[in-house]
Amino acid sequence: MLDISKLKFDEKGLIPAIVVDTQTKAVLTLAYMNEESLRISMEKGLTCFFSRSRQKLWLKGETSGNFQHIVSITADCDMDALVVEVKKDGPACHTGEESCFFNPVYEGETAPGFQYQDLMDMLIGRKENPKEGSYTTYLFSKGLDKILKKVGEETTEVIISAKDIDKANTVYEIGDLMYHVMVLMIEMGISLDDIRREMASRHVIDKKVKQEKMK
Numbered sequence: 001m002l003d004i005s006k007l008k009f010d011e012k013g014l015i016p017a018i019v020v021d022t023q024t025k026a027v028l029t030l031a032y033m034n035e036e037s038l039r040i041s042m043e044k045g046l047t048c049f050f051s052r053s054r055q056k057l058w059l060k061g062e063t064s065g066n067f068q069h070i071v072s073i074t075a076d077c078d079m080d081a082l083v084v085e086v087k088k089d090g091p092a093c094h095t096g097e098e099s100c101f102f103n104p105v106y107e108g109e110t111a112p113g114f115q116y117q118d119l120m121d122m123l124i125g126r127k128e129n130p131k132e133g134s135y136t137t138y139l140f141s142k143g144l145d146k147i148l149k150k151v152g153e154e155t156t157e158v159i160i161s162a163k164d165i166d167k168a169n170t171v172y173e174i175g176d177l178m179y180h181v182m183v184l185m186i187e188m189g190i191s192l193d194d195i196r197r198e199m200a201s202r203h204v205i206d207k208k209v210k211q212e213k214m215k
Helices: 037-046 117-128 135-142 146-162 168-188 192-214
Strands: 015-021 026-034 048-051 055-058 066-076 082-088
Touching: 026 037, 026 048, 026 082, 037 048, 037 055, 037 066, 117 135, 117 168, 117 192, 135 146, 135 168, 146 168
Parallel strands: 015 082
Antiparallel strands: 015 026, 048 055, 066 082
16 A cells, blocks of 8 residues: 555645545546545545635535545555545535536537436436426326336336347347336436445445355
C-alpha cells in the first residue's frame, strides 16, 4: 500500500478526490481531502472531505444518512489526485440526484451505448407524463395486476424458447421479460440501485460460503 506521505497535496494542503460508484462506475462527485480527512476516511471506511467553502471537515452522510462506504482509494501517476470507489447508501448530490454530474454540456456525434438507467428514466416519464398510444402508459394505467400478468406471460415465453434450445428467440423473450420487470419495478418504487445493492449483498454471502468450503 502507498504511504500517503508520498501524495502531493496542493499549496492549501488539499488533493482532489474523484468519487466513483463501485458498481456502476459512474462518477458521483469531485471533492477535496486534506491529510486529516484522508486518514479519517481510511480509518472509518467512509468518505470524509474538506469543505473549501466552510473550511472544515465533513463526513459524507453525517446529516443526510447517505454515507459512502469506501471500497478502494487509488492515486494517479503524478500522486496529486485520487479516485475513491464507494458503495453509497443514497444519492451523492445534495440536490437528491444520484450523481453531482447531471448537467449536459456537450454531446459528440457518437451515440452513447445502451444504459438501463436511460430506459428506466423513459419508463418513469411514461408513468409521470402519460402519452396516448404508448404501450408503457397503457400498462401503468391498468395497474399492478395487469403488469404482473404480463411478467408471468413473458416468463412462460422465456421458458418455452429455452426448452426449444432457440437461443435467438430466448434472447428476444428475455428482453421482453426484462422490460416488463422494469415496468413492475417502477410501479412498486424499486430502483436499479435497490437491485444492485441486493445483488452485491448476495455476492458477499456467496464469497463467504466459498471461503468456508475452502477451509
